[in-house]
Amino acid sequence: MRITITVRDDNARRDGADPCELLRQWLDEQPELRGRTRRQTAATPPPGEMGVATDALLALLAPGGVAAAFAGAVVAWAQTRRGSQTITVRQADGREVTIVSTHVKAMDAAQTAELARRLTADLMSPPPAEEPTGISGPAPRPPE
Numbered sequence: 145m146r147i148t149i150t151v152r153d154d155n156a157r158r159d160g161a162d163p164c165e166l167l168r169q170w171l172d173e174q175p176e177l178r179g180r181t182r183r184q185t186a187a188t189p190p191p192g193e194m195g196v197a198t199d200a201l202l203a204l205l206a207p208g209g210v211a212a213a214f215a216g217a218v219v220a221w222a223q224t225r226r227g228s229q230t231i232t233v234r235q236a237d238g239r240e241v242t243i244v245s246t247h248v249k250a251m252d253a254a255q256t257a258e259l260a261r262r263l264t265a266d267l268m269s270p271p272p273a274e275e276p277t278g279i280s281g282p283a284p285r286p287p288e
Contacts, residue, residue: 145211145267146236148184149201149218154228163229164199170221171203176213180204207268215263219256222248233263237271 151163164183171177184200205211222231222245234240241263248259 145205145207147203147205147267148234149181149203150232150234151199151201152230152232154230162199163225164201167218167221167231168201171201171214171217174213174217176210177203177217180210180214205267211267212260212264215267216260218243219248219260219263223251223256225249233267235267235271239266239271241266 151167153163168181171181181201181203184202222243225245229245231243
């Protein structure tokens, strides 16, 4: 499964550190995730389409333990940040989950585990079925 991660630092970084690069380094420190993330270079999107943000990571995850390790690592990283960062995890089909570091800092261990479990479930869930485009069956009759 291919996902894109963007990190927006809601406070101006005075130290010049790139939060997206800091997250990439954090993820690479996890044995299960080492080598599964890389920087996504900004490319000019085709006309009429939105492109990937300049500061983005691309992650290739496998179902099961790797996705769970990724979710836990992202939540843990968000809890260690100063200020406020917004981390958006976007799947190839456009579904996305957003985590704001200021919302997760005060979570206890049980809440942190539950958030990581929900993120894993979101990553592993299949895309929603497409809505039917037409009506099938006989047309309804007007009342008599």
